[in-house]
Amino acid sequence: xxxxxIFLMFFGGxxxxxxxxxxxxxxxxxxxxALLFSQTAVGxxxxxxxxxxxxxxxxxxxxxxxxxMAIFMVMxxxxxxxxxxxxxxxxxxxxxxxxxxxxxxALAVIWLADWGPANLQIPDATEQTAELGRELLGRSMFIFxxxxxxxxxxxxxxxxxxxHPNEGRKR
Amino acid sequence: MTVSIVLVALAVGAxxxxxxxxxxVHGRLExxxxxxxxxALLGRESLLxxxxxxxxxxxxxxxxxxxxxxxxxVIPLAxxxxxxxxxxxxxxxxxxxxxxxxxLIMAGWGPNGAYAMIGxxxxxxQFVAYAMLIVMPITAVAMRAESLSTVDIVTSQSxxxxxxxxxxxxVLFVAAAMGLCWLPPLDLPTARGDLTGGIEAEYTGARxxxxxxxxxxxxxALAGATVTFYLxxxxxxxxxxxxxxxxxxxxxxxxxVSVGRLVPRVREAQYLEISWKxxxxxxxxxxxxxxxxxxxxxx
Numbered sequence: 001x002x003x004x005x006i007f008l009m010f011f012g013g014x015x016x017x018x019x020x021x022x023x024x025x026x027x028x029x030x031x032x033x034a035l036l037f038s039q040t041a042v043g044x045x046x047x048x049x050x051x052x053x054x055x056x057x058x059x060x061x062x063x064x065x066x067x068x069m070a071i072f073m074v075m076x077x078x079x080x081x082x083x084x085x086x087x088x089x090x091x092x093x094x095x096x097x098x099x100x101x102x103x104x105x106a107l108a109v110i111w112l113a114d115w116g117p118a119n120l121q122i123p124d125a126t127e128q129t130a131e132l133g134r135e136l137l138g139r140s141m142f143i144f145x146x147x148x149x150x151x152x153x154x155x156x157x158x159x160x161x162x163x164h165p166n167e168g169r170k171r
Numbered sequence: 172m173t174v175s176i177v178l179v180a181l182a183v184g185a186x187x188x189x190x191x192x193x194x195x196v197h198g199r200l201e202x203x204x205x206x207x208x209x210x211a212l213l214g215r216e217s218l219l220x221x222x223x224x225x226x227x228x229x230x231x232x233x234x235x236x237x238x239x240x241x242x243x244x245v246i247p248l249a250x251x252x253x254x255x256x257x258x259x260x261x262x263x264x265x266x267x268x269x270x271x272x273x274x275l276i277m278a279g280w281g282p283n284g285a286y287a288m289i290g291x292x293x294x295x296x297q298f299v300a301y302a303m304l305i306v307m308p309i310t311a312v313a314m315r316a317e318s319l320s321t322v323d324i325v326t327s328q329s330x331x332x333x334x335x336x337x338x339x340x341x342v343l344f345v346a347a348a349m350g351l352c353w354l355p356p357l358d359l360p361t362a363r364g365d366l367t368g369g370i371e372a373e374y375t376g377a378r379x380x381x382x383x384x385x386x387x388x389x390x391x392a393l394a395g396a397t398v399t400f401y402l403x404x405x406x407x408x409x410x411x412x413x414x415x416x417x418x419x420x421x422x423x424x425x426x427x428v429s430v431g432r433l434v435p436r437v438r439e440a441q442y443l444e445i446s447w448k449x450x451x452x453x454x455x456x457x458x459x460x461x462x463x464x465x466x467x468x469x470x
Contacts, residue, residue: 029276030227033273033277052258052259053262056257056262057262060262060266067295068295071295125257126258126320129258
């Protein structure tokens with residue numbers, strides 16, 4: 001077993017553990033930051049698998065996303081500090097089934113898919129970044145642009161919902 | 172060896188910037204002041220607030236320090252004098268600096284105090300304002316260098332520094348960097364006279380010393396990033412490369428800690444408005460201009 005594999009298992013375990021912590025804590029901020037550290041562990045796994053750009057990007061994006069999520073959770077939850085020992089879980093039977101089916105489906109995809117031979121010639125980080133750029137501005141451009149448009153629409157819609165309808169008239 | 176040299180340089184630089192900052196605040200040049208303050212802080216009792224989130228309270232200042240140190244790791248001080256020359260260095264710098272926000276939210280939430288919490292969430296508002304203005308100017312810098320490696324970015328400026336090539340990006344980046352290390356006029360998270368120290372309000376003794384040290388490291392990291400991206404890094408005539416880096420970084424850090432004090436404090440709503448309505452269109456224009464110049468005139 002190589003050191004790379006040991007670290008990969010360690011951070012994989014950390015990602016799962018922090019994922020569990022998300023639901024074990026009562027504090028919204030702790031929950032959001034536990035999710036952040038779970039995602040950061042996934043980012044470190046990318047780095048260990050020599051996907052430098054993806055790893056750094058994952059570590060960067062998650063820090064900001066989860067922090068913004070934390071403030072929304074604090075704003076909308078009735079017990080953000082967890083002082084009242086609010087239960088984080090609900091609809092337990094449904095979520096157990098959904099989680100179980102998702103887990104089995106993921107395992108099935110992992111084991112049954114034909115992944116092809118492992119690539120032993122890993123391009124260096126500069127080459128990887130350049131290839132990612134070509135992919136994003138070539139074959140995958142349509143997917144990313146449509147996703148971007150959907151997110152923009154959602155942002156505009158959310159802002160419209162948040163603004164009080166009479167705000168303009170008051171001035 | 173390189174790591175030790177960079178750490179010693181960082182410690183000396185942070186000390187000198189602390190002297191400069193105390194000069195800017197008190198108007199007297201007292202070279203021993205940071206050392207005396209540090210000793211005083213370390214000698215004091217480190218109080219613990221009532222029913223804190225202990226984990227976040229303890230981790231906040233340490234995460235801030237680690238984020239600053241990681242950002243410093245990709246800043247080249249001379250050819251070969253860099254902790255790690257990553258192929259994605261400029262992006263890594265962003266990733267490290269993103270954890271400043273995480274650290275301040277921890278430090279704000281941890282002590283279970285109103286002033287600290289407001290300070291922490293204010294920084295999040297401030298983050299939404301400055302975040303894009305850190306990333307977008309760096310995009311334009313990387314476009315010219317055709318690389319995200321900080322060493323390549325410095326060498327790409329051998330004919331013309333980026334401050335002359337993309338002055339708009341420089342102004343936006345420095346303004347955003349000052350927001351990132353919550354320097355006046357963007358010092359809302361601490362906001363003396365308003366939040367009685369904000370995130371610093373509940374920290375005392377050794378923990379406050381770590382928090383203040385981490386902020387100095389952060390200022391050095393941002394000054395180093397400004398020099399790397401816009402002022403030609405170690406490039407310069409006559410003097411050795413490391414000396415140029417030292418002079419430039421200290422100059423930028425000195426300006427950052429002093430000039431903003433002449434301007435009244437900016438509210439977070441105003442800062443958000445300026446950043447999104449003016450800053451982001453300007454940053455987009457900067458990316459477009461740099462793209463056109465890069466394609467048309469090879470400098």
